[in-house]
Amino acid sequence: MRVMVGIDGSDASFYALQWTLDNLFNGLISPAPAVVGGEATLLTLVHVHQPIKHYGFAPSAFPAGPGVLAYASTTLVDSVRKSQEQISAGILSRALKMCKDKIKAETLILEGDPTDMICDISEQMNVDLLVVGSRGLGKIKRALLGxxxxxxxHYAKCPTLIVKPLKEASK
Structure with missing residues (x-):
C-alpha cells in the first residue's frame, strides 16, 4: 500500500500528516516499511513549490510597478531558486521528524502548480491513498482562492482523504 501526504508547510498539512500517522500507522514502530493487512506500506511526503514567474520576453523580467519591468540578474534568480529549495527541504525535514518513530518515509520536492503536480505524481506513482490537509476555508474564500x-x-485518480483542522471537526 502506498500512501502520499501533501505537505505545504501549513499547520493544516502537518495536522493531516499527524492524523495519518496516528490513524493509519498507529502502533507501528519500525524504521522499515510498515506492514498493514499483510502488505508493505510506503509513505511518501510531497511538497510542491511554485516556479519563479517570468514576465515579458526576457526570462529575468519581473514587474516593478504599473507598466514597469525590472530585469533581475541571473545571480538573483539563482538565489531565489536556492532559497526555495532550502525552504522545501526544511519543511520536509520537519515532516520526516514526525514520521521517525512510526514509519520510514520518502520525500519528493516538485516545482509547478500544486493542484496539477500532486494529482499527476499520485497517478504516476500508483498511490493507493492521497492525504491532504484543509485550511477550512468557507465556500466564498475557496471559490476565490482555490x-x-x-x-x-475531484481530479486525483486515487482515493483522496481530506483531513480538516480540529476547529472544523468540532463544529
Whole structure:
C-alpha cells in the first residue's frame, strides 16, 4: 500500500500528516516499511513549490510597478531558486521528524502548480491513498482562492482523504 501526504508547510498539512500517522500507522514502530493487512506500506511526503514567474520576453523580467519591468540578474534568480529549495527541504525535514518513530518515509520536492503536480505524481506513482490537509476555508474564500484539497478530491485518480483542522471537526 502506498500512501502520499501533501505537505505545504501549513499547520493544516502537518495536522493531516499527524492524523495519518496516528490513524493509519498507529502502533507501528519500525524504521522499515510498515506492514498493514499483510502488505508493505510506503509513505511518501510531497511538497510542491511554485516556479519563479517570468514576465515579458526576457526570462529575468519581473514587474516593478504599473507598466514597469525590472530585469533581475541571473545571480538573483539563482538565489531565489536556492532559497526555495532550502525552504522545501526544511519543511520536509520537519515532516520526516514526525514520521521517525512510526514509519520510514520518502520525500519528493516538485516545482509547478500544486493542484496539477500532486494529482499527476499520485497517478504516476500508483498511490493507493492521497492525504491532504484543509485550511477550512468557507465556500466564498475557496471559490476565490482555490483549494488544493478540493481539486485533488475531484481530479486525483486515487482515493483522496481530506483531513480538516480540529476547529472544523468540532463544529
Amino acid at each position: 483549494s488544493v484539497s478540493d481539486y485533488c478530491a
